[in-house]
Amino acid sequence: xxxxxxxxxxxxxxxxxxxxxxxxxxxxxxxxxxxxxxxxxxxxxxxxxxxxxxxxxxxxxxxxxxxxxxxxxxxxxxxxxxxxxxxxxxxxxxxxxxxxxxxxxxxxxxxxxxxxxxxxxxxxxxxxxxxxxxxxxxxxxxxxxxxxxxxxxxxxxxxxxxxxxxx
Amino acid sequence: xxxxxxxxxxxxxxxxxxxxxxxxxxxxxxxxxxxxxxxxxxxxxxxxxxxxxxxxxxxxxxxxxxxxxxxxxxxxxxxxxxxxxxxxxxxxxxxxxxxxxxxxxxxxxxxxxxxxxxxx
Numbered sequence: 001x002x003x004x005x006x007x008x009x010x011x012x013x014x015x016x017x018x019x020x021x022x023x024x025x026x027x028x029x030x031x032x033x034x035x036x037x038x039x040x041x042x043x044x045x046x047x048x049x050x051x052x053x054x055x056x057x058x059x060x061x062x063x064x065x066x067x068x069x070x071x072x073x074x075x076x077x078x079x080x081x082x083x084x085x086x087x088x089x090x091x092x093x094x095x096x097x098x099x100x101x102x103x104x105x106x107x108x109x110x111x112x113x114x115x116x117x118x119x120x121x122x123x124x125x126x127x128x129x130x131x132x133x134x135x136x137x138x139x140x141x142x143x144x145x146x147x148x149x150x151x152x153x154x155x156x157x158x159x160x161x162x163x164x165x166x167x
Numbered sequence: 168x169x170x171x172x173x174x175x176x177x178x179x180x181x182x183x184x185x186x187x188x189x190x191x192x193x194x195x196x197x198x199x200x201x202x203x204x205x206x207x208x209x210x211x212x213x214x215x216x217x218x219x220x221x222x223x224x225x226x227x228x229x230x231x232x233x234x235x236x237x238x239x240x241x242x243x244x245x246x247x248x249x250x251x252x253x254x255x256x257x258x259x260x261x262x263x264x265x266x267x268x269x270x271x272x273x274x275x276x277x278x279x280x281x282x283x284x285x286x287x
Contacts, residue, residue: 012176023187094189102182
């Protein structure tokens, strides 16, 4: 057990615990706030795994933008302040499928990797990742920019009733 | 670094996301659970970058960046749909969404113009 392992264990425990609270809490707003804790712990995981740029993009886009959008939606749909009782459907099937897929994948990965040890690669700085993105992966990058534009136009059309063409 | 630790973390997070999508009734909470699943996949991609020596360096991290962009696009469109649903039906409960386009039994389809007019 090196320092990196201890850090990964601690951050992983925080991420899984906060994730469990996201799907289990009865307070709508608190689910969004626990999601911040979970995504922040994952950003720490990325830092330990030497993925610097991904970690900062995670903090900027997920914690900064996506969670704010989600909380915005929670407020706009008039969420109650206290706990609400109608958030869940009664679900043994959900627990069964969720635990089955999660534990099944965990067993598969433990079987594949055991307690093996790898050396951490060179850090994924913005310079190295940018070189890869704009050299080897430039076509997917451009396709993604078109997709972002399409998503933007789609979101605008959906949220404007006068140009939505619903009738 | 033991790669099994982040891999198991990702597997458990994915399981939690599946549970949340199936269990939650509120559409915004379903989107949050989808975010958990996408993040589990990102963690697998970043960890695979340390265990797999690929021909191109840092491919896993580049893929993780792409998945983050896709998640941002997904959340934008998803929340637009959720807000439109709320505007039409004054509720974001996914159980109440009619799956057929025009229901003859009128469980709420006929009442939809009223809240729409109220929001204008």
